[in-house]
Amino acid sequence: MKNINWxxxxxxxxxxxxxxxxxxxxxxxxxxxxxxxxxxxSVSVIGIMVCGTIFVFLVGGIDLSIATLCGFSAVxxxxxxxxxxxxxxxxxxxILAAIGVGALAGCVHGLIxxxxxIPAFLVTFATQSVFLGLSMVIxxxxxxxxxxxxxxxAIGSMKILGFPLPIYFMIVIAVLSWFVLRKTVFGRWxxxxxxxxxxxxxxxxxxxxxxxxxxxxxxxxxxxxxxxLASMTRQAMAATGSGYTNDVITAxxxxxVSLLGGVGTVPGAIFGAVLMGLLNNGLNLLSVPSTHAGLVxxxxxxIAVGFDAMQHRDQSRxxxxxxxxxKKNA
Amino acid sequence: MKKIIATALxxxxxxxxxxxxxxEKTTREDAGGGTATAAAAGGESNKVTVDPYSGDQVKIxxxxxxxxxxxxxxxxxxxxxxCASWDNIKVDSYNAESSAETQVQxxxxxxxxxxxxxxxxxxxxxxxxxxxxxxxxAGIPVITVNLDADTVHSALVMAVDYDAGRMAAEQxxxxxxxxxxIAIIQGVPGLKRTDNLxxxxxxxxxxxxxxxxxxxxxASFEKxxxxxxxxxxxxxxxxxxxxxxxxxxxxxxxxxxxESAGKKGQLSIWGADGEKDALAMIESGDMTGTIYxxxxxxxxTAAKIALLMIGSEYSxxxxxxxxxxxxxxxxxxxxxxxxxxxxxxx
Numbered sequence: 317m318k319n320i321n322w323x324x325x326x327x328x329x330x331x332x333x334x335x336x337x338x339x340x341x342x343x344x345x346x347x348x349x350x351x352x353x354x355x356x357x358s359v360s361v362i363g364i365m366v367c368g369t370i371f372v373f374l375v376g377g378i379d380l381s382i383a384t385l386c387g388f389s390a391v392x393x394x395x396x397x398x399x400x401x402x403x404x405x406x407x408x409x410x411i412l413a414a415i416g417v418g419a420l421a422g423c424v425h426g427l428i429x430x431x432x433x434i435p436a437f438l439v440t441f442a443t444q445s446v447f448l449g450l451s452m453v454i455x456x457x458x459x460x461x462x463x464x465x466x467x468x469x470a471i472g473s474m475k476i477l478g479f480p481l482p483i484y485f486m487i488v489i490a491v492l493s494w495f496v497l498r499k500t501v502f503g504r505w506x507x508x509x510x511x512x513x514x515x516x517x518x519x520x521x522x523x524x525x526x527x528x529x530x531x532x533x534x535x536x537x538x539x540x541x542x543x544x545l546a547s548m549t550r551q552a553m554a555a556t557g558s559g560y561t562n563d564v565i566t567a568x569x570x571x572x573v574s575l576l577g578g579v580g581t582v583p584g585a586i587f588g589a590v591l592m593g594l595l596n597n598g599l600n601l602l603s604v605p606s607t608h609a610g611l612v613x614x615x616x617x618x619i620a621v622g623f624d625a626m627q628h629r630d631q632s633r634x635x636x637x638x639x640x641x642x643k644k645n646a
Numbered sequence: 647m648k649k650i651i652a653t654a655l656x657x658x659x660x661x662x663x664x665x666x667x668x669x670e671k672t673t674r675e676d677a678g679g680g681t682a683t684a685a686a687a688g689g690e691s692n693k694v695t696v697d698p699y700s701g702d703q704v705k706i707x708x709x710x711x712x713x714x715x716x717x718x719x720x721x722x723x724x725x726x727x728x729c730a731s732w733d734n735i736k737v738d739s740y741n742a743e744s745s746a747e748t749q750v751q752x753x754x755x756x757x758x759x760x761x762x763x764x765x766x767x768x769x770x771x772x773x774x775x776x777x778x779x780x781x782x783x784a785g786i787p788v789i790t791v792n793l794d795a796d797t798v799h800s801a802l803v804m805a806v807d808y809d810a811g812r813m814a815a816e817q818x819x820x821x822x823x824x825x826x827x828i829a830i831i832q833g834v835p836g837l838k839r840t841d842n843l844x845x846x847x848x849x850x851x852x853x854x855x856x857x858x859x860x861x862x863x864x865a866s867f868e869k870x871x872x873x874x875x876x877x878x879x880x881x882x883x884x885x886x887x888x889x890x891x892x893x894x895x896x897x898x899x900x901x902x903x904x905e906s907a908g909k910k911g912q913l914s915i916w917g918a919d920g921e922k923d924a925l926a927m928i929e930s931g932d933m934t935g936t937i938y939x940x941x942x943x944x945x946x947t948a949a950k951i952a953l954l955m956i957g958s959e960y961s962x963x964x965x966x967x968x969x970x971x972x973x974x975x976x977x978x979x980x981x982x983x984x985x986x987x988x989x990x991x992x
Contacts, residue, residue, distance in 0.1 A: 345881045350907070354877040457713050457741075461923050473906045480906070549869045549899070551923065555714045600878035606832065606864035 326627035327571070327587045330620050334594050342601050351597070353479045359567075359593035360482035361386075361541045361548075365560065366567045366585045367486075367493040368537025371530035373568055374497070374510045376577025377429065377436035379531070382538050382564050384447035385421055386557030389414040389542035391451045394462045394552040402464035410468075415539045421447070422535025426528030444561075451554035461551040472547030482544045486586075489537060494582040506530060510577030567592060570621055572628075591620060696762060698735055698953045705736040706952055707761040709752050711769045711793070713741040716921040717941045718767065720992035721791055724945020725765060728953075735953070746770035753777035757784055763952035764788045765945075771796040771838060782962040787955035789948045792839055794968065800955050802968050803948045805919075805939035806975045807839045811846025811890075813937055813977050814916040818888045821914035821934060825856030826887035828914075829879050831872055831900060832864040833892045840892045843918055847890050860886070865896045872899025880907050888914035894924035894936055901932040920978060922991045928983045935979040941992045944973050 322329075338346040345351060365382060372379050393410040400406025421443065428439050462468060474481050497503035505526045508516040517523050541560070546552040565575075571588030573580030595616055599609045696702040708725050710718045722739050729735040740756065742749035746769040756764055757780055764781055768774045768790050775797040778788045787800035794802050818828065830847065833840045851857050860883050865872035872891060876899060879886055891897035897917025904913050911931045917924050920938025927933040951971065978986065 342882075348881070351878075351881045354874070354881065358874040358877070452714075458719050459714075459716055459921075459923065461926075463926070473902070475906070545870065548873065548902075550902070551869070553714055555712075596874065597878060600863055600875060601882050603861050603863070603882070605862070606835065609864075 323627040326624045327584060330623060331587065331590065331594070334591070334598070334620075338594070338598050338601070341598075345601055346598075349478050351601075353475075353483070355593045355597045356483045356486070356590070357480045358596065359589045360480070360486045361545050362560065362563050362567050362592070363486040363586055363589045364482070364489050364544065365538050365541040365564045366571075366589055367489045367582055368534040369564050370493065370568055370573055370580055370582060370585050371497075371506060372436070372534045373573045373575060374506050374577060374580055375527050375530050376510045376513070377527070377530070378440065378565070378575060379425070379534055379538075380437065380440040380561055381421070381425075381444035381447055383557045383559060383561040384444045384451070384554075385418060385535065385538045386542035386545060386560055387552070387554055388421075388447040388451045389418050389539035390546035390552035390556040391454055391460065391554070392417050393468075393543050394460050394546055395454060397462055397465060397468060398460070402462075404465055404467040407465050407467040411543055414543050415536050418535040418537075418539025418542075419532050420535070422532040422538075423528060425535070426531035429531070430524040430527050448554055451556075455553055457554055459551050459553045462546070463550045468547055469550060470547075472544050472549075482548070485540065485544065489540070490582055490586050493533075497582060502526070502529075507578055510579075512578075563592070570617060572624065591617075695957070695959050697957050698732065698762075699957065701734050703734050703736075704732075704762045704953075704956055705738065706763045706765060706949065706956075707756040707759075708737060708739045708765045709749060709756065709767070710739060710741050711749070711767045712744045713739065716923075716992060717792075717919055720921075720941025721765075721767070721945035721948065723992070724942040724947075725949040726945075727942065728946035728949035737949075742769055744769070746773040749774060750777050753781065757781050757786060760784075761786060762956045765791060765948045765952055766795070767791045768793040768795045770836075785961075787952065787962065789951050789955070790968075791944065791948050794838060798962065798965050798968050800962050800965075800968075801948075801951045801971065803944055803951065803971045803973070804839075805944065805973045806937070807842035808846035810918045810937040810975055811843040811848075812850045813975065814890055814918060814935070815847045815850035817935055817977060817979070818890060818914045818916055819851070819854050819857060822857070822887040824854050827858055827860045827883050827885050828888040828890065829860055829883065829886060830862040831875055831889060831891040831896045832862055833867045833896070834864065843892050865891075865899065867893055867895060869895045869899040869902075872896035873903045876900040876903035877907070880904070880909070886913065888916070888934075890916045891918075893917060894919040894921045897933055897936065898923055898927055901927055905932060920976070920986075925978065925983055925986060925991055928978060928980055931980060935977065938976040938978045938986065939973050940990055942990070947971055947973070 369379055369382060393414040396410035396413050397406040400409060425439055425443065428434060429436050471481060497506065505521045508521060509523050509526050513523055542557060545557055567588035568580065568585045569575065570591060571584035573585055595613055599612060604612060696704060698704040706729065708722055710722065712718055726737050729737050740752045742752055749769045750773060754777065764786055766788055771794055774795050778795040778799050779797045781788050782799055789801045789803060790799065792804050830844060832844060848859065851859060861879055863875045865875045876889065879889065880903065889900050891900055894917035897915055901915050904910060904915065914934045916934055917936040920936050924933060924936045928935060
């Protein structure tokens, strides 16, 4: 027993505990395939986005433009589809255009941040307004509905083996991100840059290029999130995705991602997203009135994150005495 | 017909106002002079009377709660259309982006810029009351749309709320044979209109002993959140027969969730507002019905009243309560949705 590193498993333990509690409370409705599919479906957009945004967090940056970039790419995909007369061809072009827009936006973020050395907070704070403005101009601040091409509506809601497609997208992107961060040299660079940029620079890492690539990838996943969201709701507007900046950052932080950079894993971030989804699902299934939901949610998050942090603190104490402020470098 | 009723109401209201302030003496130069002169020799009102229909420069501010929503856009377009024929009438729209604090700021900006009238969708009746009072005291008539302010002002133009809930409840009861489980998807609590809608629905459902409201959850007026909420309803209550959503966007989300669960057309799904997308979903059989109000008409009615107020010599302080114009509600189902022409779909 003593040799098992429990802190490594604290997150899965929390999730399992959660599922057990909900199964006991709602034995007929919670542990069903369709309900699990609903939980994952509801967090799939956050999950997709956090897999990209984690790269930005890891290099010590932040992206406040997630919500409006998500909305802008939703608007782009829907407008392009309309431009092509609601055809399947339009869906392909629209998706490419939206992801291109996301990549371009990320590239611009990265270039401004690294070239002029402006804090990411400021740059993305400004661009969030730019993206919102662009969406408003393009849509005339109206809802653009898109119900026609089956290829488009399938993205958000078509089911394979009982699970809607966005869940598969989330899994694929998560595996890709995990692979890049854990198994490639580029991934090691990113942790190094976030942990200590100066030392990384000296040791021959192209900090600037690594940082820009992180923002590009984050922009792309945000755009994919926007496309999925547009397809799920079969519409796009400037307000599509509003609130997602908070949700994505929260999911990351609950999952142990440090906003100071250098610390965090993809499974952790996905854990954060799924925990939030389970919480919302549980509150709904238990019919907790919306007036009480916020209170319960906050308390449960504190308990879960507290438990997780305790495990890790014990671990780091064992390793190196008191290491509360110490950054872990991979 | 609706327009005639609205106009008649305006005239009646104006008539009573003029009787009310008959004691006050006001002077005005000939319209040909084109300049505005201060009215209200009585001293109580600061109202500046100008004649919008004879070339005086007039500017109207439309202060919206959230211009990104279809009904806010509908009102905006209605107001603009109403004023479009007169070059001298200018309409400026302001967006409070769903924040009452922002709206208070916008109101003070608009008052200091001396607009001739303000059309306001009041984000929060209590928070905006001082701003509305300040505007009225500065002689700027305030016409609220759908959401009332907790202070007496020139006029309120609104869609039915309590009755819309009642109508949806009666229709749904009929759909499901007056028995079974139903649920409600709520908006953000605390808005008078949506609270009244829910109350009207609940009060009416209480008359049917066979119908039980088994769940009520908030989806914050958002379509995507409504999908998640509806999914959990379908999990918890497999025998659910009907869902009433406080607005159409959430009803559309509920319909999408029902479709993805393989229950398209099997549930009675009702919304309220009557936006374009909801009408399309009623046509396709995804949604059961909605309570439709013509937002363009509502906006243009508000504009008509504003112009009437600007041109009249009344002062708001003769009013004991805010006069109201109530828009005609239409119960829309698959049977009559075709009767709402394309040009009335906002």
